[in-house]
Amino acid sequence: MSKILVADDEPFYLKTTGELLRNAGYECECVTDAEAAIVALERESFDLILSDLNMPGNFKLELLRESRRRHAQIPLIVITGVPSLPTAIESVRLGITDYLLKPVKVDDLLASVGRALAEAPQAPGPVSGDSAKRSAKFAELIGDSPPMQDLLEIIERVAETNTNVLLTGESGTGKEVVARAIHRTSLRNQHPFQVIDCTAIPESLFESVLFGHAKGSFTGAVQDQVGLLSQCHRGTAFLDELGELPAGSQAKLLRAIQEQTFTPVGQRTPIQVDTRFIGATNRDLQAEVDAGRFRGDLFYRLAVIHIELPPLRERGEDVSLLAKRFLEELMPVNRSLDGFTDAALDCLRQYAWPGNIRELRNVVERAVALARGQQIDVDDLPKQLREQASHSGQTPPPLAEISREEAIDSAEHSYLTAVMQKHEGNIAAAARQAGLSRQGMNKLLKRHAINADDYRHQR
Numbered sequence: 001m002s003k004i005l006v007a008d009d010e011p012f013y014l015k016t017t018g019e020l021l022r023n024a025g026y027e028c029e030c031v032t033d034a035e036a037a038i039v040a041l042e043r044e045s046f047d048l049i050l051s052d053l054n055m056p057g058n059f060k061l062e063l064l065r066e067s068r069r070r071h072a073q074i075p076l077i078v079i080t081g082v083p084s085l086p087t088a089i090e091s092v093r094l095g096i097t098d099y100l101l102k103p104v105k106v107d108d109l110l111a112s113v114g115r116a117l118a119e120a121p122q123a124p125g126p127v128s129g130d131s132a133k134r135s136a137k138f139a140e141l142i143g144d145s146p147p148m149q150d151l152l153e154i155i156e157r158v159a160e161t162n163t164n165v166l167l168t169g170e171s172g173t174g175k176e177v178v179a180r181a182i183h184r185t186s187l188r189n190q191h192p193f194q195v196i197d198c199t200a201i202p203e204s205l206f207e208s209v210l211f212g213h214a215k216g217s218f219t220g221a222v223q224d225q226v227g228l229l230s231q232c233h234r235g236t237a238f239l240d241e242l243g244e245l246p247a248g249s250q251a252k253l254l255r256a257i258q259e260q261t262f263t264p265v266g267q268r269t270p271i272q273v274d275t276r277f278i279g280a281t282n283r284d285l286q287a288e289v290d291a292g293r294f295r296g297d298l299f300y301r302l303a304v305i306h307i308e309l310p311p312l313r314e315r316g317e318d319v320s321l322l323a324k325r326f327l328e329e330l331m332p333v334n335r336s337l338d339g340f341t342d343a344a345l346d347c348l349r350q351y352a353w354p355g356n357i358r359e360l361r362n363v364v365e366r367a368v369a370l371a372r373g374q375q376i377d378v379d380d381l382p383k384q385l386r387e388q389a390s391h392s393g394q395t396p397p398p399l400a401e402i403s404r405e406e407a408i409d410s411a412e413h414s415y416l417t418a419v420m421q422k423h424e425g426n427i428a429a430a431a432r433q434a435g436l437s438r439q440g441m442n443k444l445l446k447r448h449a450i451n452a453d454d455y456r457h458q459r
């Protein structure tokens, strides 16, 4: 019989959880603080630890740290009533098996306990600290910089758990690549990874596309349609551009995530799925919640683990590393180039990369096509990079030294460059994102002397 140690300072919760687990056939010891839990772990052996985070003696996650240090083989499920992103990340870093939010539904708890015990032989230990091994494991994620090493460590841990994840970061920082890497290295990797582009589904069709529909349930429903969520049962659903989801769709999605069940349009029987959700957005979702534009409950369901991807300009030497790798990858078969000139590499390092890695890849692709010499030189790089490099000696004046109008103007210029970059010069798409009419966007671009063609050429 599996033996579970339950640590929680809420007597009612402790009692009911103990009873529930005993009724489900587990042996159970209940303690009310971290110290007692640590003593119990020294005294006898357990097959699983179920622990609250906010309890006496655990303010610095002592139980978590101690249990990982001395008893790394025992799977650990963290349960908390107060989700806090730093603690969630730290818990994952320390190698927890699952992270649940109170109130936890009985079925969810038993499912999580069952899974943790079944997977116990592969229960994660403390992180190895071997960054070379980790880089090899995540070969699709190029980068050696400290922010990238931190990121790899976190995603390695996240992959071992079943928790939902929120990925935020500027456009082109690699949110989708990271989501795929988490799925590929998770226990769900034999099942599908389903991309759900939240901007591509009209609100009126949201339920039908996600949950499916029965033939004849609405005009145009000429046959039964399986929804996207059924297609990634036991796998991972990647909710891309989550911040753009309209309010009505947010409510429907919340229910599906919370209950892991949904009812296809025109049907009565709900479908049960087992899906991990990874959301991604380039918006500041917490600010969207504060402004009342995004549901707080949906945010907390997904942001159990919140990973912020660093922009390329904060990743130091990764720029050269990525550029060289992209060059190897994109080299045409009929010619070979001997890398970049030092001046070209300097130019790449100095640029602010509003479109991040996607932009860098496009720049290398364009340079490979244009290069006439044996090496890629400054002249083979797009105008905006060359211009920035030629201005790089001049430090911009501090914000407090310029007028409000100049500051707003400069912020607007950066914003427009970033959206043009993201949409590769597609004015209609950029206007949609900025909430402007096409004409309005054209006018602004003209005022800022931004030429959409410069961005299209990078394709």
Ligand SMILES: Nc1ncnc2c1ncn2[C@@H]1O[C@H](COP(=O)(O)OP(=O)(O)OP(=O)(O)O)[C@@H](O)[C@H]1O
Pocket (backbone or CB within 6 Å): 140, 141, 142, 143, 169, 170, 171, 172, 173, 174, 175, 176, 177, 178, 280, 281, 282, 357, 358, 361, 422
């Ligand atoms: N660490 C990395 N190493 C190598 N290539 C990367 C890395 N991160 C991203 N890329 C590449 O950069 C491009 C953009 O990545 P991705 O689509 O994942 O970004 P994103 O953050 O999801 O963008 P958006 O917010 O615009 O959807 C892709 O071609 C991807 O392969």
